Amino acid sequence: EAGVVQSPRYKIIEKKQPVAFWCNPISGHNTLYWYRQNLGQGPELLIRYENEEAVDDSQLPKDRFSAERLKGVDSTLKIQPAELGDSAVYLCASSLTGSNTEAFFGQGTRLTVV
Amino acid sequence: GEDVEQSLFLSVREGDSSVINCTYTDSSSTYLYWYKQEPGAGLQLLTYIFSNMDMKQDQRLTVLLNKKDKHLSLRIADTQTGDSAIYFCAEMYNQGGKLIFGQGTELSVKP
Numbered sequence: 001e002a003g004v005v006q007s008p009r010y011k012i013i014e015k016k017q018p019v020a021f022w023c024n025p026i027s028g029h030n031t032l033y034w035y036r037q038n039l040g041q042g043p044e045l046l047i048r049y050e051n052e053e054a055v056d057d058s059q060l061p062k063d064r065f066s067a068e069r070l071k072g073v074d075s076t077l078k079i080q081p082a083e084l085g086d087s088a089v090y091l092c093a094s095s096l097t098g099s100n101t102e103a104f105f106g107q108g109t110r111l112t113v114v
Numbered sequence: 115g116e117d118v119e120q121s122l123f124l125s126v127r128e129g130d131s132s133v134i135n136c137t138y139t140d141s142s143s144t145y146l147y148w149y150k151q152e153p154g155a156g157l158q159l160l161t162y163i164f165s166n167m168d169m170k171q172d173q174r175l176t177v178l179l180n181k182k183d184k185h186l187s188l189r190i191a192d193t194q195t196g197d198s199a200i201y202f203c204a205e206m207y208n209q210g211g212k213l214i215f216g217q218g219t220e221l222s223v224k225p
Contacts, residue, residue, distance in 0.1 A: 042215025
């Protein structure tokens with residue numbers, strides 16, 4: 001069974017440019033998460049989806065970040081415009097439901113803003 | 115507020131036991147987790163424990179939970195060089211599917 005798939009694995013962009021990350025969760029998983037992991041830190045939740053609905057986006061910087069999960073499957077996270085401080089690893093995870101015990105993570109997209 | 119704390123580094127000899135400790139603040143946490151992250155990789159779920167349990171054993175891994183002190187530990191028996199990684203403790207916050215992670219403990223296993 002395929003795990004959570006993210007692309008690209010690496011992205012280098014100049015500040016003020018836009019960037020987008022894509023995530024394909026495990027088949028059948030209704031809940032999808034985007035986390036950001038800064039260097040030397042644990043991941044922090046940006047947004048959580050239950051199917052198509054964003055049920056927790058309280059940590060998402062809405063002035064420059066946006067996310068969507070059309071049809072309740074794949075998801076895209078966008079930053080526009082990117083800032084130097086956005087350099088981090090962006091991790092996508094999925095679980096059967098929001099209260100399910102096990103969340104499975106993708107390999108992440110490492111973003112470097114120069 | 116929610117907070118999870120871990121020590122940053124642990125170094126052990128191959129074959130010894132490793133114990134990684136974690137403290138958390140949310141007394142309503144339902145599940146507590148241990149994830150492993152190898153360089154350049156995502157997080158791999160190692161094990162988890164329900165908050166009404168004191169201990170869980172899974173092959174070389176033993177999780178101990180002291181709910182009164184809000185203390186969680188992960189013991190790895192017969193530690194191998196392949197166990198070298200960063201280990202993250204996490205709690206499920208407010209039963210809402212949100213995981214709160216510690217900053218990770220880097221385990222170094224020397225031959």
